[in-house]
Amino acid sequence: MSQVSDQATKRLSDELSNDTLLGWLRSMQLIREFETRTMQAYQQAKIGGFCHIYTGQEALAVGTIGSVNQDDPVITAYRDHGHALARNMDPKVCMAEMYGRITGCAKGKGGSMHMFDKPNHLYGGHGIVGAQTPLGAGLAFAARYEWEVLGTGSKKVCLCYLGDGAIDQGAFHEALNLSAIFSLPVIYIIENNGYSMGTAIHRHSANADNLISRGQSYGIKSIEFDGMDIRNIYDHFRPLVDECRDLQRPGFVDLKTYRYQGHSMSDPQKYRTKDEVDEFKNQDSIANLLDHLMNERGCIDEDGWKAMRKEIAAQVKEAVQFAETSPDPDLSELYTDVFVNPEPNLSPSGDYRHGSKNPLL
Amino acid sequence: MSQVSDQATKRLSDELSNDTLLGWLRSMQLIREFETRTMQAYQQAKIGGFCHIYTGQEALAVGTIGSVNQDDPVITAYRDHGHALARNMDPKVCMAEMYGRITGCAKGKGGSMHMFDKPNHLYGGHGIVGAQTPLGAGLAFAARYEWEVLGTGSKKVCLCYLGDGAIDQGAFHEALNLSAIFSLPVIYIIENNGYSMGTAIHRHSANADNLISRGQSYGIKSIEFDGMDIRNIYDHFRPLVDECRDLQRPGFVDLKTYRYQGHSMSDPQKYRTKDEVDEFKNQDSIANLLDHLMNERGCIDEDGWKAMRKEIAAQVKEAVQFAETSPDPDLSELYTDVFVNPEPNLSPSGDYRHGSKNPLL
Amino acid sequence: MTTTIEHPALDRTETMPTFLPEDQLPAREGDRVIQLREALREAMEEEMRRDERVFLLGEEVAQYNGAYKVSQGMLDEFGPKRIIDTPISENGFAGAAIAAAMAGLRPIVEFMSWSFSLVAADQILNNAPKMLYMSGGQWGCPIVFRGNDGANGQLGSTHSWCVEGLYSNVPGVKIAIPSNAYDAKGLLKTSIRDPDPVFFLESERMLGDKEHVPAEEYYIPFGRARLAREGDACTVVSFGRPVNFCLEAAEKLAGEGIHVDVLDMRTIRPLDIDSVLASVKKTNRLVVVDQSWPFGSPATEVITQVIENGFDWLDHQPVRVNTEDVPTPYAKGLEAAYIPNPGRIYDAIKSVVQS
Amino acid sequence: MTTTIEHPALDRTETMPTFLPEDQLPAREGDRVIQLREALREAMEEEMRRDERVFLLGEEVAQYNGAYKVSQGMLDEFGPKRIIDTPISENGFAGAAIAAAMAGLRPIVEFMSWSFSLVAADQILNNAPKMLYMSGGQWGCPIVFRGNDGANGQLGSTHSWCVEGLYSNVPGVKIAIPSNAYDAKGLLKTSIRDPDPVFFLESERMLGDKEHVPAEEYYIPFGRARLAREGDACTVVSFGRPVNFCLEAAEKLAGEGIHVDVLDMRTIRPLDIDSVLASVKKTNRLVVVDQSWPFGSPATEVITQVIENGFDWLDHQPVRVNTEDVPTPYAKGLEAAYIPNPGRIYDAIKSVVQS
Numbered sequence A, B: 001m002s003q004v005s006d007q008a009t010k011r012l013s014d015e016l017s018n019d020t021l022l023g024w025l026r027s028m029q030l031i032r033e034f035e036t037r038t039m040q041a042y043q044q045a046k047i048g049g050f051c052h053i054y055t056g057q058e059a060l061a062v063g064t065i066g067s068v069n070q071d072d073p074v075i076t077a078y079r080d081h082g083h084a085l086a087r088n089m090d091p092k093v094c095m096a097e098m099y100g101r102i103t104g105c106a107k108g109k110g111g112s113m114h115m116f117d118k119p120n121h122l123y124g125g126h127g128i129v130g131a132q133t134p135l136g137a138g139l140a141f142a143a144r145y146e147w148e149v150l151g152t153g154s155k156k157v158c159l160c161y162l163g164d165g166a167i168d169q170g171a172f173h174e175a176l177n178l179s180a181i182f183s184l185p186v187i188y189i190i191e192n193n194g195y196s197m198g199t200a201i202h203r204h205s206a207n208a209d210n211l212i213s214r215g216q217s218y219g220i221k222s223i224e225f226d227g228m229d230i231r232n233i234y235d236h237f238r239p240l241v242d243e244c245r246d247l248q249r250p251g252f253v254d255l256k257t258y259r260y261q262g263h264s265m266s267d268p269q270k271y272r273t274k275d276e277v278d279e280f281k282n283q284d285s286i287a288n289l290l291d292h293l294m295n296e297r298g299c300i301d302e303d304g305w306k307a308m309r310k311e312i313a314a315q316v317k318e319a320v321q322f323a324e325t326s327p328d329p330d331l332s333e334l335y336t337d338v339f340v341n342p343e344p345n346l347s348p349s350g351d352y353r354h355g356s357k358n359p360l361l
Numbered sequence C, D: 001m002t003t004t005i006e007h008p009a010l011d012r013t014e015t016m017p018t019f020l021p022e023d024q025l026p027a028r029e030g031d032r033v034i035q036l037r038e039a040l041r042e043a044m045e046e047e048m049r050r051d052e053r054v055f056l057l058g059e060e061v062a063q064y065n066g067a068y069k070v071s072q073g074m075l076d077e078f079g080p081k082r083i084i085d086t087p088i089s090e091n092g093f094a095g096a097a098i099a100a101a102m103a104g105l106r107p108i109v110e111f112m113s114w115s116f117s118l119v120a121a122d123q124i125l126n127n128a129p130k131m132l133y134m135s136g137g138q139w140g141c142p143i144v145f146r147g148n149d150g151a152n153g154q155l156g157s158t159h160s161w162c163v164e165g166l167y168s169n170v171p172g173v174k175i176a177i178p179s180n181a182y183d184a185k186g187l188l189k190t191s192i193r194d195p196d197p198v199f200f201l202e203s204e205r206m207l208g209d210k211e212h213v214p215a216e217e218y219y220i221p222f223g224r225a226r227l228a229r230e231g232d233a234c235t236v237v238s239f240g241r242p243v244n245f246c247l248e249a250a251e252k253l254a255g256e257g258i259h260v261d262v263l264d265m266r267t268i269r270p271l272d273i274d275s276v277l278a279s280v281k282k283t284n285r286l287v288v289v290d291q292s293w294p295f296g297s298p299a300t301e302v303i304t305q306v307i308e309n310g311f312d313w314l315d316h317q318p319v320r321v322n323t324e325d326v327p328t329p330y331a332k333g334l335e336a337a338y339i340p341n342p343g344r345i346y347d348a349i350k351s352v353v354q355s
C-alpha cells in the first residue's frame, strides 16, 4: 500500500499552480461552510427527509474532481452536496433543492440525496446504496461509444463514487465485472470513511484491510491511499485518471477518509468515541492544505484566509437567502417531468404534462 | 495452482476402500446412463421445459458429495440431475419428475430444474442463476445456529454449487461476504465448465484464469484444481471440508470440468469445436476411475464392469418405465402446496388446499 | 389455548394460537400507552422468548438498536447470535434467511425500508413464496419480512415505496398492514407464528404513535377486518396508515351528518371480502383508500371483488383514492398532496354519497 | 412524415413518426409471411440503420445469435460495438444501459426472459422510470427493455413470470404487449423511437408464429387498441398472447350465434380505455383476459376504469380471466389448465352473455 509519499522527492502536486490550490482550498471551505448552514436549516426543519453531511471528506471530492476534465461524467450516492459544489453547482440552486423549492436543481422534487447538474455533467445523487455503480459503468460506456462509434467527443473518464458500505451490494460487483470485460473508462472511488451507518467496516465487509483485492480480482488496477490530504490524492489519483483515459479501462480506488458528522442528521453516533473523531479532525484536510499554502508556498496569509472565509460565508448566506425566499413548486408540478413524451391514458388518475423549465437548463 | 498431485507420493484417496471407489464408479455411470435416457425421453417430447444434461461432469458431483456426510446440506442450480443421483435420490422419482408425474420428487410441479430431496438433504435444484448462493449461506447459517444456539445437531458443512456463469451475479458476492463475515460453514463449488451457455468464460468474467482471487478477496480459503479426476477431487476437497467443518468457516473451490452436451437440449453448440469436446472426452472421468480400479487396484475386471453397466442400464430402464406408467398430477393439485397454512380469502380465484403426500416423505 | 398444524414440510407439529373473536380480545382502551415501535418490539420479544428458533436480522438492528429503534435493547437480551447486524446486502441476507427458514428456523428479516427490498425482489418473490410449490410440498418458508413502507417523510422517489402495489400480485405470501399499535402487536405475533412467508408492512410515520397496548399475549388472526367506525352512508375500505386518514375524514363528515363504515382490512392477503360485502350491502356505496399507486393496485382488487360478488348492491360506482400516479416528490407541499390525505378522502366520500 | 419532440432532457430535437389511422396502415393481409421473431428483428434492424445511437445488449444476443434467435445475423451487420453479449448480470447491464440512455444513447436491452428481470428490479423500477422526475427534468431515459414474458413452455415457477402483473403499477414507464407479428414490428419500432422507457413484453410461445408482415416502414402508436373481431354480445378485452385465445373462443361462440368484440389493447400503459368504453356501451358486457396472476392485475385495472367511467352501461358484472393464482407448475397438464386458455375464456363469456 502506497501511503503518504516521501516529502523529499518531487510530488506531482508541486506542479500545480498556486491558483489551482487556492481554488481547491476555497472549494473545500465552501463545502464546509455550506454544510454548516445545511445542518442549521435542517435543525430548523427547513430541510426535510434524509440529509447526509459531507464535512470531513471535502478533500476527497475536491481532489478527485480536480483531477479530471469539466466534461468527464461524475456520479455519486446520496452524500452528494460536496460533489455538487466541487462540480461547481451554484450553491443557491443546491440549497434551494434541499428547501424543496422550484429553484432547486431538481425543482424540489429530489431533495438532499438527488443533486443533478447537467451543465456540469453531474449525473446525481442516488439514494439506493450501490445502485449508482452500474450507472457509472453505463456513463463510461456511453462516453466510449460516442468517441468510438459515433465519432463525436473525445476520450473521457467517469468518476463513480461509493461508500464503504456500498461494496457489499452485489450491484457493485456486477459493475466491476462489466467495466473490466467491456474495458470501460470508469474509476470506482470508495469513500472509505470506515462506517456503513453505525456499522464499522470490519463488521460489514470481509477482509476490509485489503479492499483493493476486490478490484484486483477482476484484473482492475486498484490502489489505496490517504484521502484526507488533497495533494496526496492528486499525486496518486491523477496518474490513474490519465491511464484510464488513455487506455480506456477501469480503475478502483480505496480512499481513507472520515465523516465528522453522524451518518445522517438523526444519528446519535453511539458507535464511535469522541477521541476517534478528534483524531481525524487533527488531520483536517482544510487545515492541512492551508498550512501548505501559507507556510510552504506562502501564497496566502492570515488576512487572505480570513477574507476568503468571509467571502464564502457571504456566498453561502446568500444561498440560504435565495432558498428561503424561493417559491415552492406549484401543485401542478406533481404530474410534470414523468414523461418526455406524455400521452393520453397513461394513468387512471391524471394527465402528465411538461413542467416548468429546470433552473439549470 | 495445485494441479494433479504427484503420483509417487501417497494420496489421500489411496486410503479409500475399493467398495467406496466402486460405489463412486457406479454412481457416475448411473448418472451417465440416466442422462442418456433423459435425452432420449426429451427428444420424444416426454420431457418438457428446459433440460440441462450433466454428462461429463459426473466426477464433480460424485466426488464432492462423496467427501461430506449424508446429512450435510447440499444445494445447486438447474443442472441438477447429477447431484440428485449422487445424493441417492431414487432414479425413478427423479425421472418421474421430469415426466411431470405425481410420483416425481416435486410431484411434477418442479421439473428438471427443481430436484428436491428432503430425506437426502438436497435443497434443490434452482433456476435463477446465482440465486442458490445466498440460500447456501442460509443453510450453513441454520446448521451452525442449530449446533451453536439450539444445541441440537453437530457441526455441518453445506455444499453450494454454481456454474462459472453464476459468478457474474451480484447475489454470489453478497453470499461470499455474508459467509465470511458470519463465518458460515459453506463451500462454494464453481462447476467451471468453461461456458456460460454459449459464452466462453473469458468473454463473460474478468480475470477468469484466477477465479480463486474472487474468493480470496473476501479472506475465504480458495483453491482450484482439476475436476475431471475424481480421486484428485477427493485429495484436495476432503481436507477443505474437514477444515471448514472444524473451524466453521467458508471455502471456495474452482473446479475445472466440462459438459459433453449442449447447454440445454436446444443448443446447436456453434460456439465450440468437436476437437475441443473430444479433447475432454479423452480425459473422461469414468474411464479414468475405471482404469485405476482395474489396472492399479485390480478390484474390478471387464466382466465386473460389464455386469455393473448392465445392472445400471436395467435400473434406469426401470426408472423410465416407472415414469412412463406413473399418473399425472390431478388438476386439483394446482391449488395445493402453495401454503402450509391455507386460509380463506387468500386468493380471488380459488381456495388453497393441502396436497397429496410427496413421494419422498 | 392452541391448535396444532401438521405438515410434511414442518420438522415437527407446530402449535398455533387459537384466535379469539374480536369482542373477546383484550380491551383496546387502557392506560398502558406505548409507541407503535414498542408494540412491534414486544411482539418480537415475546415470540423470541417462546421459541428459540426465532431470530432477527437486518441492517443496524443489533448494536445500533435499529435504525428506527424498533429493536432497541433486543441485543442485550438475546445476544448477537439471535439479533444480527447485516451488511447492506438485502438480496444476500433475505436469501440466507429464506434458506434458514426452509431448514427449520423462524427468521424475522428487517428491511430498514421496504424500498430496499427491490434489490432482493428475486429472493422474496421467487423463493419465499414458491419454495413449497417447487419442492412439491417438501419445504415451506416460515419467515417474516418487516420494515417501513410508504411515503411521507420527504424521502423522495427511491425511498417511498408502497410495495403492496407490486408484491400483492404474487401468490404464496401473506401480507399484513397494521394501522395502529394494538393491531401491530397482535398481527406481528401471528405473523411470526404462521408457518408461511409473511410480508409485514409498517409505516415509519406511525412508529411514534402512542396508544394503549395490552401487556398480555394476544393474537390477531389474518383475514379479519375491523370495523373501525360505523355508519350507513358509505363503506370506506382501507389498510395501514391511511385508515387513520379515513377516520379523520369520517369524523369531519359526521359533523355534517354523514356517517360511514370504516373497515380496516389489517391483511390484504388474505382479504376479508366478506366483511366488505356485508358493509356494502348495507351502504350501497364504496370508497377504497390505498396508499400505493393506482394502476392495478390492491384498491382495484377490492373494487373488482366487490363488483364480482356484490354488483347489484351498488347504487354508485366505487371510487378509489390512491397516491397520485407519479414518482414520490421530495418537496413537502407536493408530497402532502401526493398521498391519499384526509382531504382527498373526504372529497371522494362526498362525491359518492351525494349522488 | 414526422413530428418533432423538443425537451430539455433531450440533447437534440428528436423526430417522431407521424402515426397513421388504423385503416391507413399497410395491409395486414399479404404473402410476405415471416415469423414473429423476424418481425422483431426487422424492427430493430431498421431503427439501428436509421440511428447509430441505437444498440442492442443482452445475454447471448451477439455470437450466439440470440437464445431465441431474435437477433440472428445482427452481429454480422452491426458488429460487436453495437450488438453486445453481456455476462449474467441483469442488474448490472440494465443499470449500465439506463445510464447510457441518460447520456444520449438509445439502448435496447434484451432480457432472455422477463423472469430474469427480477434481479434487476431496482434498476428498471427505480431508475428508468424516475430519472426524469428525480432530476427535475434534466435527464430522461430513452430505453427499451424487451424479452419473453409469460408461461406455457413448462419452464416452472421461476421462469414463467408475467411481469405486467407487477410492473404496471409503477408510473414512468410505457408497456407494450403485442399479440401478433404485424403489431410486434410496428410497436417495437415505436418503442425504440419513443424518448421514454418502454417495457416491451414478448411471448416465447409466439416467436415462431408466422403471418404477413409488410416490408415497408410502419409505426403503431401507443394507446390505440385494435378491434380484432367485432360483435355485440360482449366486450372481450385482452393483450399479448391471450388475445389469440380470445379469438379462438370467439370463433367457437360465433358457431353458436354469439358474436363478441375482441379488443387487442397492444399497450396497457397507455391504456386505450376509450375504445373499451365505446365497446362496452354497445355490448353492456365485459370480460377481461390477462395472463398475469389475478390479484391487483392489469385486468382489475381495466375493470375498475370501466366501472369508474361506464358503470351504468353494464348489465352484468365484469368477469376477469387470469392465470390461476398459484406458482407456475411444470407438468404439462397442470400448466395448460393454469393459463387463461380458450376453454376458460369461452366459459367466462358464456357466463356473461347468458344471464
Ligand SMILES: Cc1ncc(C[n+]2csc(CCOP(=O)(O)OP(=O)(O)O)c2C)c(N)n1
Binding pocket: A052, A079, A127, A128, A129, A162, A163, A164, A165, A166, A167, A191, A193, A195, A196, A197, A263, C059, C088, C090, C112, C116, C119
Ligand atoms: C439498498 C439500500 N439498503 C439500505 C439503505 C439505507 N442506507 C442508506 S446509507 C446506508 C449506509 C451506507 O454507508 P456507506 O456506503 O459507507 O456510505 P456513507 O454513508 O458512509 O457515505 C444505508 C444502510 C439504502 N439507501 N439502500
Ligand SMILES: Cc1ncc(C[n+]2csc(CCOP(=O)(O)OP(=O)(O)O)c2C)c(N)n1
Binding pocket: B079, B127, B128, B129, B162, B163, B164, B165, B166, B167, B191, B193, B195, B196, B197, B263, D059, D088, D090, D112, D116, D119
Ligand atoms: C438471472 C438469470 N439470468 C439468465 C438465466 C438464463 N440462463 C440459464 S443457465 C445460463 C447459463 C449459466 O451458465 P453457468 O453458470 O456456467 O452454468 P452451466 O450451465 O455451465 O452449468 C443462463 C444465461 C437465468 N436462468 N437466470
Ligand SMILES: [Mg+2]
Binding pocket: A163, A164, A165, A191, A192, A193, A194, A195, A196, A197
Ligand atoms: Mg461509509
Ligand SMILES: [Mg+2]
Binding pocket: B163, B164, B165, B191, B192, B193, B194, B195, B196, B197
Ligand atoms: Mg458453465
